[in-house]
Amino acid sequence: xxxxxxxxxxxSVPEGENLVLNCSFTDSAIYNLQWFRQDPGKGLTSLLxxxxxxxxQTSGRLNASLDKSSGRSTLYIAASQPGDSATYLCAVVQGxxxxxxxxxxxxxxx
Amino acid sequence: xxxxxxxxxxxxxxxGQQVTLRCSPKSGHDTVSWYxxxxxxxxxxxxxxxxxxxxxxxxxxxxxxxxxxxxxxxELNVNALLLGDSALYLCxxxxxxxxxxxxxxxxxxxxx
Numbered sequence: 061x062x063x064x065x066x067x068x069x070x071x072s073v074p075e076g077e078n079l080v081l082n083c084s085f086t087d088s089a090i091y092n093l094q095w096f097r098q099d100p101g102k103g104l105t106s107l108l109x110x111x112x113x114x115x116x117q118t119s120g121r122l123n124a125s126l127d128k129s130s131g132r133s134t135l136y137i138a139a140s141q142p143g144d145s146a147t148y149l150c151a152v153v154q155g156x157x158x159x160x161x162x163x164x165x166x167x168x169x170x
Numbered sequence: 171x172x173x174x175x176x177x178x179x180x181x182x183x184x185x186g187q188q189v190t191l192r193c194s195p196k197s198g199h200d201t202v203s204w205y206x207x208x209x210x211x212x213x214x215x216x217x218x219x220x221x222x223x224x225x226x227x228x229x230x231x232x233x234x235x236x237x238x239x240x241x242x243x244x245e246l247n248v249n250a251l252l253l254g255d256s257a258l259y260l261c262x263x264x265x266x267x268x269x270x271x272x273x274x275x276x277x278x279x280x281x282x
Contacts (some may be wrong), residue, residue, distance in 0.1 A: 064212075082234075094270065103260060104213070104273040149212055156226060157203060158262070158271060160212030 062087045062154050066126035069142045073140055074169050081135040083150035088128045090152040095124050095135050097164070098147045106137070107148075140168045172197065174263050174274035182280045183251050189245045195263030201225075202244040203271065204236060204282045205260040213260055219244050220266070247278075256281045 063086045073079055083093075092111045096104040108117045108124040111135070119137040123136040135151055147165045151158040175194045183189050195202050201220045207211035215228035219238035237243045242263075248255055258278050262271040 092270075096273075101258070101278065103275040104175075104262075106270060106272065108206045109270045151212075153271075157218060157228070158205070158213070159215070162210075162212045 062090075062116050062152060064138075064150065064152055064159055065165070066068050066150060066164050068164060070161065070165040070167075071100050071166040072169065073102060073143060074142060077168075078136070078138050079140055079166075081137070081166070082149050083133040083134075083161055085131045085152050085159075086132055087088075087154065090128065091156075092153045093124075093126055093133050094151050094153070094158065095122075095133075096149045096151065100147075101165040102150065137166075140163050140166075142168045144168050174261060175273050176259075176261050176274035176277050178277060179275070180278045180280075182210060182282060184282055186245065187251050189251060189279060191248075191261075191279070192243065193246070193261030193263075194243045195261075196272050199263035199265050199272070201240065201264045201266055202238060203262045203264070204244070204246045205262065206230070207258040207276075209257075216246070216260045217254050221252055222277060224282045226273060233236055252282050255279065 067082045095107045110126040121138040146162040149163045151160040185280045203218040204216040207213040217227040222238045233249045257260045258276045261274045264271045
């Protein structure tokens, strides 16, 4: 059974710092991996999608990597801003459905 | 182009009642999936609809049922509500089940 784990559960950093969020999964037979952002009480916004054949994807200040063999993905956020404060969720696609981690709650202090 | 829309935004029901939540997929998408997100948790897969059929189902009881209409919109029905059904219900649409999934704003269900 696929299990997705995100570490840390919460993170607080000062504005301007570069940071890394971690995601691990137990079964490497995934189709792709998505990173999402969720603001309190809101829906999910897709940030990056990495196909299983890819190693990384970039969008603006965000870079996500994928290492299927080790069951790991990282989301790198450069030059963090207070507006980046949110919960970040990673999810693997397996069997046509998304399997989510618990999320990392990020707080960026001005 | 409207994204995924869900209604209602919020809902308060009493234990034992029944509820219906609605979802309209992003234009051009044919697959709708439903997820339940309890407070502080990641979303959990409920079921997925494609071509008006339930294609697969997560670990949820039969009290949870759904439907997909010819225009690809979908409903989630929950019978005999329990306090533990209180959650944010998220709808996601995609083109088939393998492509990027787009989420709606969710429906916040509170069962008292």
